[in-house]
Amino acid sequence: MAIARKSMGDYLIEKGYISADQWKQAQEMRKQSGTEVGKLLIELSFASERDVTEARAQEQGIPFVDLNKFAPEPSAVNVVPENIAKRHNVIPVKKDSATNTLLVAMADTNNPYAADDLRMVSRCTIRAALAAPSAIEDAIARVYGGSSGALAPTDGAAKGGMNPNKGPAPVGGGDLQAQIKMDIAGYGAIGDGALDDDDDEAAAAMAEEAPIIRVANAIIQQAIKESASDIHIEPDRRGMRIRYRVDGVLHETMMMPKYIQPPLISRFKIMAEMNIAERRIPQDGRIPIRYESKDYDLRVSCLPSIFGEKIVCRILDKSSILIGLNKLGFGADTQSQLEELVRQPNGMVLSTGPTGSGKTTTQYSVLNKLNSIEKNILTIEDPCEYQLSGITQVQVNKKAGLTFGSALRSFLRQDPDIIMVGEMRDLETAEIAIESALTGHLVLSTLHTNDAPSAVIRLIDMGVEPFLISATVIGVLAQRLGRKVCASCKEPYEVDATDLRRFGFRPESADQKITLFRGTGCELCRHTGYKGRLGIYSFMRINDEIADLIVRRAPLTDIRDAARANGMLELREDGLRKVLDGTTTPDEVMRVVFTAGH
Numbered sequence: 170m171a172i173a174r175k176s177m178g179d180y181l182i183e184k185g186y187i188s189a190d191q192w193k194q195a196q197e198m199r200k201q202s203g204t205e206v207g208k209l210l211i212e213l214s215f216a217s218e219r220d221v222t223e224a225r226a227q228e229q230g231i232p233f234v235d236l237n238k239f240a241p242e243p244s245a246v247n248v249v250p251e252n253i254a255k256r257h258n259v260i261p262v263k264k265d266s267a268t269n270t271l272l273v274a275m276a277d278t279n280n281p282y283a284a285d286d287l288r289m290v291s292r293c294t295i296r297a298a299l300a301a302p303s304a305i306e307d308a309i310a311r312v313y314g315g316s317s318g319a320l321a322p323t324d325g326a327a328k329g330g331m332n333p334n335k336g337p338a339p340v341g342g343g344d345l346q347a348q349i350k351m352d353i354a355g356y357g358a359i360g361d362g363a364l365d366d367d368d369d370e371a372a373a374a375m376a377e378e379a380p381i382i383r384v385a386n387a388i389i390q391q392a393i394k395e396s397a398s399d400i401h402i403e404p405d406r407r408g409m410r411i412r413y414r415v416d417g418v419l420h421e422t423m424m425m426p427k428y429i430q431p432p433l434i435s436r437f438k439i440m441a442e443m444n445i446a447e448r449r450i451p452q453d454g455r456i457p458i459r460y461e462s463k464d465y466d467l468r469v470s471c472l473p474s475i476f477g478e479k480i481v482c483r484i485l486d487k488s489s490i491l492i493g494l495n496k497l498g499f500g501a502d503t504q505s506q507l508e509e510l511v512r513q514p515n516g517m518v519l520s521t522g523p524t525g526s527g528k529t530t531t532q533y534s535v536l537n538k539l540n541s542i543e544k545n546i547l548t549i550e551d552p553c554e555y556q557l558s559g560i561t562q563v564q565v566n567k568k569a570g571l572t573f574g575s576a577l578r579s580f581l582r583q584d585p586d587i588i589m590v591g592e593m594r595d596l597e598t599a600e601i602a603i604e605s606a607l608t609g610h611l612v613l614s615t616l617h618t619n620d621a622p623s624a625v626i627r628l629i630d631m632g633v634e635p636f637l638i639s640a641t642v643i644g645v646l647a648q649r650l651g652r653k654v655c656a657s658c659k660e661p662y663e664v665d666a667t668d669l670r671r672f673g674f675r676p677e678s679a680d681q682k683i684t685l686f687r688g689t690g691c692e693l694c695r696h697t698g699y700k701g702r703l704g705i706y707s708f709m710r711i712n713d714e715i716a717d718l719i720v721r722r723a724p725l726t727d728i729r730d731a732a733r734a735n736g737m738l739e740l741r742e743d744g745l746r747k748v749l750d751g752t753t754t755p756d757e758v759m760r761v762v763f764t765a766g767h
Contacts, residue, residue: 174227174228174229174230175227175228176228177206177207177221177224177225177227177228178192178196178206180223180224180227180228181210181216181220181221181224184220184224186216186217186220186224187210187215187216187220191210191213191215191216192210194213194215195209195210195213195215198213207221207224207225218301218302218303218304219235219237219301219304222299222300222301222302223235223299225299226298226299229278229299231278231297231298231299232272232296232298232299233298233299233300234262234272234274234298234299234300235300235304236260236274236300236301236304236305236307236308237304239262241260241261241262241263241274241308241312242262242263242264244264244266245261245262245263245264245271245272246260246261246312246313248261248264248271248290248291248292248293249261249271249273249287249290249291250290251309251313253286253287253290254309254313255309256286257275257277257280257282257283257286257287258275258276258277258302258305258306258309259273259274259275259276259283259287259305260273260274260300260305260308260309260312261273261274261287261291262274262298264293268294269292269293269294270293270294270295270296271287271291271293271294271295271296272296272298273287273295273296273297273298274298274299274300274305274308275297275298275299275300275305276299276300276301276302276305277459277462278297278298278299279459280458280459280460281440281458282386282390282458282460284297285382285386286382286383289382381429381432381433381436382436384429384433384436385433385436385437385440388400388402388411389456389458389460389467389482390460391413391422392413392482392484393460393461393465393484395413395415395695396415396416396701397413397414397415397484398414398415398417398483398484398525399413399414399481399482399483399484400412400413400467400480400481400482400484401413401414401419401479401480401481402433402434402437402479402480402481402482403479404427404430404434404474404476404477404478404479405476406476407427408424408425408426408427409424409425409426409427409429409430409433409477410423410424410425411423411424411425415695416652416697416699416700416701416702417525417650417652417702417761418652418697420695430477431477434471434477434478434480437456437469437471437480437482438452438454438469438471438478438480440454440456440469441453441454441455441456441467441469441471442454442455443469443471448473448478449473450473451470451471451472451473452470452471453468453469453470453471454469454471455467455468455469456469456482463486463487464487465484465485465486465487466484466485466487466554466555467482467483467484467485468482468483468485468552468554469481469482469483470482470483485554485555487555487556493534493537493538494507494508494531494534494535494538497527497530497531497534497703497704498703498704498705498706498747498752499704499706500706500738500743500746502736503706503708503738503743506644506708506710507535507644507646507708508538510643510644510710511535511538511539511611511613512539513611513643514609514611515606515607515608515609515610515611516606516611516612516641516642516643516644517602517603517606517611517612517613517614517641517642517643518535518611518612518613518642518643518644518645518646519613519614519615519616519624519642519644519645519646520532520613520614520615520616520645520646520647520648521615521616521617521618521619521620521621521623521624521645521646521647521648522615522617522618522647522648522649523617523649524617525650526648526649526650527648527649527650527702527704528615528648529554529555529591529615531646531648531704532589532613532615533555533557535613536548536557536560536587536589536613537557539587540557540559540560541559542559543586544586544587545561545583545584545585545586545587546559546560546561546585546586546587546588546589547560547561547562547563547580547583547585547587547588547589548560548561548562548563548588548589548590548591549563549564549565549573549576549577549580549588549589549590549591550562550563550564550565550589550591551564551565551573551591551592552564552565561583563576565591572598573590573591573592573593573594573595573597573598574595574597574598574601577590577598577601577602577605578601580605581601581604581605581608585605585610586610586611587610587611587612587613588602588605588610588611588612588613589612589613589614590602590612590613590614590615591614591615592614592615592616592617593614593615593616593628593631595631596631596632596633599628599631599632599633600633600637602614603633603637603638603641606641606642607637607640607641612641616628618647619647620647620707620729620739620740621645621646621647621707621708621709621732621737622645622709622725622728622729622732623725624642624645624647625638625642625645625719625728626725626728628642629722635719635720635721635722636720638719639711639715639716639717639719639720640716642711643710643711644708644709644710644711645708645709645711646706646707646708646709647706647707647708647709647740648704648705648706648707648740649704649705649740649761649762650702650703650704650705650761651702651703651704651705651744651747651753651757651758651760651761651762652697652699652700652701652702652753652757653699653700653701653702653703653752653753654686654687654688654698654699654700654751654752654753654754655688655690655691655693655694655697655698655699655700656700657688657691657693657694657700658688658689658690658691658693658694658698659686659687659688659751660686660687660688660689661684661685661686661751662684662685662686662687663682663683663684663685664682664683664685664755665680665681665682665683666678666681666682666683667679667681668755669683669745669748669755671741671759671763672741672742672744672745672748672755672758673739673741673742673745674745683749685748685749685751685754685755686751686754687754688700698754699757703747703752703753705740705743705744705747705758705761705762706738706740706743707737707738707739707740707742707743708737708738709732709735709737710732710735710736710737712735714731714734714735715728715731715732715735718731740762741758741762741763744758744761744762745758
C-alpha cells in the first residue's frame with residue numbers, strides 16, 4: 170500500500186519544524202517576491218536547510234539522506250571521482266553490489282547531467298536521494314579529504330575543459346576546444362571518420378558514450394554561461410560549425426570534425442526525444458534542464474540539409490520573465506501609460522514587432538504584474554514558452570483540432586478576466602479576440618508589424634471591421650531589442666550634433682558637440698563593445714481622434730500623425746533617448762530600428 174505524500178507545508182508543520190503562522194507568512198512573501206518558499210523559510214530562520222530538504226524529499230516521494238548521521242560507504246565513494254562530486258554537488262552514499270545500484274545524495278535530483286556523468290564513471294544504475302546542499306559540500310570535503318579524485322585532476326583543460334569549482338570556461342577560449350578534442354580522441358577507432366552517416370544504430374550507440382555526452386553538455390553549458398539565446402549546430406561539407414546567438418548577433422564558437430557529426434546530432438535528438446532514425450523531415454522537441462540552480466527549457470529544431478541535419482536550440486530562461494517591467498528599458502512615461510491601460514477591465518492591448526523583438530517577454534511581464542488571486546487569467550500560445558504559476562496556459566495542438574480560434578471560444582465559457590493570445594494570425598482568431606474584448610475582458614496579443622500605427626492597418630487587411638477595432642483596441646506597443654553598451658569597457662566620445670538628425674534630434678547650432686558612449690571591447694563583452702539588451706519602444710494610445718480615423722479608414726500617415734500629436738514617440742526617438750543617456754549607440758539603433766523606406 171502506497172504511503173500518501175504530504176505537501177512541504179503540511180509535513181513541516183506536522184513534524185513541528187515550523188508553525189502554521191510561519192508557513193502562512195512565507196507563502197505571502199513568496200507571492201510578493203517570487204522566491205521559492207523553501208528558500209524563504211531558511212532565510213527567515215523558520216526552518217533549517219536540513220528540515221526543508223527532508224520535507225521536499227517527502228513531497229517528491231524520493232529518499233532523504235541526513236549526512237550528519239549517515240557516513241558514505243568507501244565502496245560507493247571509490248567509484249565516483251572527486252571532480253564529478255564537486256561539479257554536480259553530489260556524494261555517493263551506498264553501493265549495492267548485488268544489483269549494481271549506487272545510491273547518490275544530490276542537492277538537485279532533476280539534473281540530467283549529473284545522472285549521465287555518474288552513470289558513466291561508476292558503471293552503475295543510479296538511485297537518487299535528496300540531501301541538504303551544505304551537508305553534501307561538507308561530506309565531499311570530509312570524505313575525499315582534498316584528493317584529486319580517482320580518474321583525473323580537476324583542472325579544466327585536463328578534464329574536458331570544465332573546472333567544477335568555476336563552471337564552464339569562456340566561449341571561444343582554448344578550453345572548450347581542448348575538451349572536445351580530448352573527448353573525440355576517446356573514440357579511437359572512429360577517429361578516421363569511418364562512421365557512415367546512415368548507420369543509425371552506431372550513431373545512437375555512440376551518442377550514449379561518455380565523450381559525446383560531455384561534448385553536448387559542454388556546448389549547452391557554455392551557451393548558458395555566455396547568456397546565449399540560441400545554439401546553432403550546423404553541418405558543412407568538411408566539418409560542423411557551432412555558433413551562439415548572443416545579444417541578438419551570431420558568433421562562431423568553433424569548427425568540429427565531420428566524424429563527430431552523426432553521434433552529436435543523435436545525442437541532441439535523443440535528449441529532445443526525437444526519432445533519430447528519421448532524417449528526411451524536420452522535427453521539434455524540447456530539453457528541460459537545470460543548471461546552477463536555475464531552470465531552463467531548450468526548444469530544439471532539427472532541419473535536414475544537403476550536408477546533414479542542422480540543430481538549433483532556443484534557450485528559454487524561466488526566470489527571465491520575472492524581472493519586471495521596470496527592467497525592460499521602458500521610459501517612465503511609456504511604462505506608466507502601459508500599466509494604466511492593462512489595468513482596464515476590458516479592451517485590447519497589442520504588442521508589435523518582428524520575431525525576436527521581445528514581445529513575449531513583455532506580455533509575460535505584464536501578466537506577471539497582473540497575476541493575483543482575484544484574476545482568472547487564460548492564455549493560448551504556440552508554443553507555451555514559459556510557465557507562470559496561477560495562470561491557466563493552453564498550447565495549440567493542430568493535430569487534435571486545438572487552434573487559437575477553438576481555444577478562444579472555450580475561454581469565453583471559462584469566466585476569464587484576462588486573456589492572452591500568443592499571436593493573431595488570421596481573421597477567425599482576431600474576430601474572437603475582439604469579441605472577447607467587447608464582452609468585458611482584457612485581451613493581450615501580438616502582431617507582426619513595423620510600428621504601432623501599422624497594427625490598425627494590419628487588422629483591417631485581415632478583414633476586421635474598422636468600427637470593431639476602434640471599439641476594442643486601447644493601446645499598441647511597438648518594440649525592438651537593441652544591445653547595451655558594455656559597462657566594463659564604456660568610454661565617452663564626442664560627435665557632431667548634426668549626425669543625430671536622422672533620429673529626430675534638433676541641434677542648437679551647426680557646430681554643437683554631443684557626448685555619447687561606446688564600448689571599446691573587452692573579454693566580458695567578447696570584444697564587441699556590447700553586453701546585454703534593452704527594449705526600444707513606441708506606444709500608441711487610442712484616443713477619440715484616432716478612433717474616428719480608424720472608423721473612416723484613414724491612411725496610415727494620418728493615423729501616425731494623430732498618434733504623434735497625442736504624445737507617441739516613434740521608435741527612432743526612443744532610441745535617441747537611450748543614445749543620449751549612454752545606454753546604447755547610434756549604430757545599434759540604426760541596426761534594429763531603421764528599415765527600408767523609414
